[in-house]
Amino acid sequence: MTHFHDATTCQSCAQRFTSVFCKAKQEFIADINEQKICNVYKKGQTLFNEGSYPFGVYCINDGKVKLSHLGDDGKEQIIRLLRGGDVLGYRALLSGERYSASAIALEDTQVCFIPKELFISVLKSDTGLAFEMMKLLSDELHKAEVKLTHLAQKPIRERLAETLLFIKETYGYEADGITLSVRLSREEIANLVGTATESTIRLLSEFKKDGMVELDGKKIKILRQKELIKTANLQD
Amino acid sequence: MTHFHDATTCQSCAQRFTSVFCKAKQEFIADINEQKICNVYKKGQTLFNEGSYPFGVYCINDGKVKLSHLGDDGKEQIIRLLRGGDVLGYRALLSGERYSASAIALEDTQVCFIPKELFISVLKSDTGLAFEMMKLLSDELHKAEVKLTHLAQKPIRERLAETLLFIKETYGYEADGITLSVRLSREEIANLVGTATESTIRLLSEFKKDGMVELDGKKIKILRQKELIKTANLQD
DNA sequence: TATAGCGCATGATTTTTATCATGTTTTTAG
């Protein structure tokens, strides 16, 4: 079983320099530290469910989480991948709606929960944090718009290559420097790319044949990142 | 040529009850009123261009604007449609980046420009407005995520029906109660749906044959909204 | 007012992608 760092206080939290909250004033960090509730979710467990009401925000201390939407026909669409330092659950809270997506742990994950009232009150008194939140939302909106454009305009082959690079950007490599450090099923990759599972499987096999990746079950190694970038046909 | 209402002051502006700014405190509204610069953009004119730096936010007083992205291969993707009361340009400003999309007037449009420094300083001092902005961003993010899911999972026929309904929601009908009150080219509709222009033309013809719409050049009349909703296969 | 160009329309064809079918391998649970 995964072993976690000590995160009993926000002041000693491993994420204290990476999270949005690092910009909050010390006094508020102390408040958060008092009221936060830490929790460990095992792989596959749900932090919150689409359709339910938000009671606070979640702050990932260590681990990996996927945020996914159900399409009108019940098919999962993975909207975002989250890692240590990321905050989630704020979107529904800020727009005063139910959760529009479910959050599920991709591996054993340590999470701090910050109650709604506290979050809102800190946000009200700490302008810096409010601006950080606005920046965070703006960045997410930007990413969503770019993804939207690619989804509308790029063929699946390019989108799969892009998705593999995105996974690498998000979670990085294992110690060997080439294995993606997350285990996703082919179906999950498909739900990230926005395609059928079989298409993903087929294209991954092609990428393997082309020598760009190596496949070993759910372990994916990136052998030629440059070619993958070329395959993804990215401008930036 | 279009004739516009008087909008010389924010206090008498037709949008003073609908815009996000309606939640700003009176004192700040007065500041904005002093520093704003009003302008009329003719159909086809650009308010700002993807890639350039934002110097403020734009507030539509009256008119219609499209916000669009260029895909990596240069194809337009329409991200949002805006109308009187809508604000634009804030995303890039808040995340401190260049514009990631261009804003182009779909018809003669009256716009107020609010300089960056003023916008930021009001946002700093007016918590209510900051929360409104966070809510706005959250709502946009939500819409983008839903659109993303539909783009990934729904066939073009459903997406076109949904787009027509979306246009209706955004701009409404003309006096006759059935004609969409915006003139978009087939290509623009395609760039909203995320498909090829020919596919859009073909499907619109089908919708016409099915008696759901009536086509008269760029004039589109919705004859059977219920069937259109069914065709869009929407859950909510 | 002639005409070049654009937007609209539609047919034919090709490409892309999803679906169905089937077998194999890997996990999971009893």
Next chain:
DNA sequence: CTAAAAACATGATAAAAATCATGCGCTATA
């Protein structure tokens, strides 16, 4: 440890969508 289920893989086929091609009609403009 073993059976059942889930995940992976791959071929065959069907469906969806893009592309190419052509023609028509409107409109901007020289």
